[in-house]
Amino acid sequence: xxxxxxxxxxxxxxxxxxxxxxxxxxxxxxxxxxxxxxxxxxxxxxxxxxxxxxxxxxxxxxxxxxxxxxxxxxxxxxxxxxxxxxxxxxxxxxxxxxxxxxxxxxxxxxxxxxxxxxxxxxxxxxxxxxxxxxxxxxxxxxxxxxxxxxxxxxxxxxxxxxxxxxxxxxxxxxxxxxxxxxxxxxxxxxxxxxxxxxxxxxxxxxxxxxxxxx
Numbered sequence: 001x002x003x004x005x006x007x008x009x010x011x012x013x014x015x016x017x018x019x020x021x022x023x024x025x026x027x028x029x030x031x032x033x034x035x036x037x038x039x040x041x042x043x044x045x046x047x048x049x050x051x052x053x054x055x056x057x058x059x060x061x062x063x064x065x066x067x068x069x070x071x072x073x074x075x076x077x078x079x080x081x082x083x084x085x086x087x088x089x090x091x092x093x094x095x096x097x098x099x100x101x102x103x104x105x106x107x108x109x110x111x112x113x114x115x116x117x118x119x120x121x122x123x124x125x126x127x128x129x130x131x132x133x134x135x136x137x138x139x140x141x142x143x144x145x146x147x148x149x150x151x152x153x154x155x156x157x158x159x160x161x162x163x164x165x166x167x168x169x170x171x172x173x174x175x176x177x178x179x180x181x182x183x184x185x186x187x188x189x190x191x192x193x194x195x196x197x198x199x200x201x202x203x204x205x206x207x208x209x210x211x212x213x214x
Contacts, residue, residue, distance in 0.1 A: 003034050003035060003036045003041075003142075003143045003144060003161050003162070003163050004035040004036065004037075004163065004164075005034075005035050005163060005165075006032055006033070006034050006035075006161050006163070006168045006170065006200070006202065007032065007033045007034075007035065007072050007074070008030050008031075008032055008202060008207070008209075009030060009031045009032065009033055009046075009065065009068040009069065009072065010028055010029075010030055010063070010068070010207065011029050011030065011031050011045075011046030011047065011062065011063050011065055011068055011094075012028070012029035012046055012047045012060045012061060012062040012063060012090065013026055013027065013028055013029070013060070013061045014026065014027055014029060014047075014058040014059065014060050014061075014090070015058060015059045016058070017057040017058060019057075022176075027205050027206075028205060028206070028207055029046055029047060029060075029062075029090045029204065029205065030044075030202070030203070030204050030205070030206075030207065031043060031044040031045060031046055031065060031068070031204075032044065032159075032170050032202060033069060033072060033074055034144055034159075034161055035074070036080075036141060036142075036143070036144065038080055038141055038142075039078045039079065039080030039081070040069070040074055040075075040078045040079045040080060040081075041079075041080065041081045041082075041083065041140070041141060041144050042065070042069075042079050042081070042082045042083070042098070043082075043083045043085065043159050043170055043172070044083070044084060044085055044091040044092070044172070044204065045065050045082065045084075045091070045092060045093060045094035045095050045097065045098075046062060046063070046065050046090065046091075046093055046094050047060045047062045047089060047090050047093040047094070048089070048093030048094055048096070048120065048123045049062070049093075051089070051120050051123075054089055054120065058090075060090075064094070064097075065094045065097060066097060076097075076098075079098050079101055080101065080141075081101065081102055081104065081140060081141060082095060082098060082101055082102070082103040082104070083103075083104045083105075083140065083146060083157070083159055084103060084104070084105045084109070085156060085157055085158065085159070085170075085172030085173060085204065086105075086106075086109050086152065086153045086155060086156045086157070086172070086173065087105065087109050087110070087112070087113045087118065087119045087124055087153075087155075088118075088119055088153070088173075089119055089120045089123060091172075091173075091204065092119065092123055092124055093120065093123045094123075095123065095124065095126075095129065096123065096126045096128070096129070099128030100128050100130050101130065102130050102131075102132045103129065103130060103131050103132060104131075104132045104134055104138075104140050104146060105131055105132075105133065105134065105155070105157070106133070106134050106135070106136075106146075106148060106155035106156070106157050107133040107134065107135050107155070108135075108150070108154045108155035109153060109154070109155025109156070109157075110131060110133055110155070111155070112153065112154065112155060113125070118153075134146055134148075134157070135148075136148040143161060143162040143163070144159065144160070144161050144162075145159070145160045146158070146159055147159070147160060147192070147193075149171075149172075149174040149189035149192070149193065150189060151174055151187050151188075151189045151190070152173045152174060156172065156173065156174055156189070157172070158170060158171050158172050158174050158189075158193060159172070160196065160198070165199065165200075166198075166199030166200065166212075167196065167197075167198045167199050167200075168198060168199065168200045168201075168202070169193060169196055169198035169200070169201045169202070170202045170204075171193060171201060171202065171203050171204075172203070172204045173203075173204045173205060174189050174190060174193060175190055175193075175203065176203075176205055176206070177203055177205060177206035177208070178201070178203055178206050178208040178209075178210050181193070181194070181201070181203065181210070182210060197212060198212065199211065199212045200212070
C-alpha cells in the first residue's frame with residue numbers, strides 16, 4: 001500500500017544558546033505526518049513541557065503535536081506508528097502523548113538514552129512507552145523505511161517514503177538544513193542520502209523543501 005503524502009508539522013521555534021554553533025539564532029522544530037492507509041506514521045514529536053534546563057537554554061515556543069495534527073485535518077487517534085529520528089529532547093519530547101503506540105528507534109540511540117546529558121530521560125522513559133529497536137535499515141510499514149544515518153548522534157536515522165508522486169526523504173537532522181545538505185561537506189550518511197536522488201526532501205530544523213528537477 002503506497003503512502004498518500006508527507007505533511008510537515010511546525011511544532012516549535014527555539015533560540016539557540018551560547019553553547020550551540022547557531023548561538024543567538026532562532027530555528028524551527030518540525031515533525032512529519034505520513035498519511036498511510038494503515039494510519040498515520042508520525043516522525044518525531046517535538047519538545048515536551050516542564051524541563052527547566054530546556055526552557056532556560058532554548059526558550060521554546062512550542063505547540064502540542066496533537067493540535068498540529070488536528071490543524072492539518074489529521075486525527076491524532078489515528079497515529080499508529082512513531083519514528084524518532086533520534087532521542088534528543090526536541091525530537092521525542094511528546095512521545096508520551098501516544099501511549100502504547102510502537103516507537104521505532106535505532107538500538108544504538110536507545111543505548112544512549114539513559115546516559116546523563118543525552119536527552120530528557122522522563123520524556124523517553126515512561127510507563128506506556130513501547131520502543132521497537134532497529135539495527136540499521138528496515139521497512140516499518142509498506143512504503144515507509146528507516147535508514148541508519150549515524151553522525152549527528154550514533155543512532156540517528158532518516159526516513160524514506162515511497163508515495164505515488166515519487167520518493168520523499170525525511171533527512172531529519174542528518175543535516176542541519178537544506179543548504180548544508182545540498183552543498184556542504186558530506187559524511188558517509190549525507191553521501192548516502194544524496195545518492196537516493198529523492199523527489200522531495202525535508203529537514204527537522206529547516207522549513208525549506210528541496211525538490212528534484214524534472
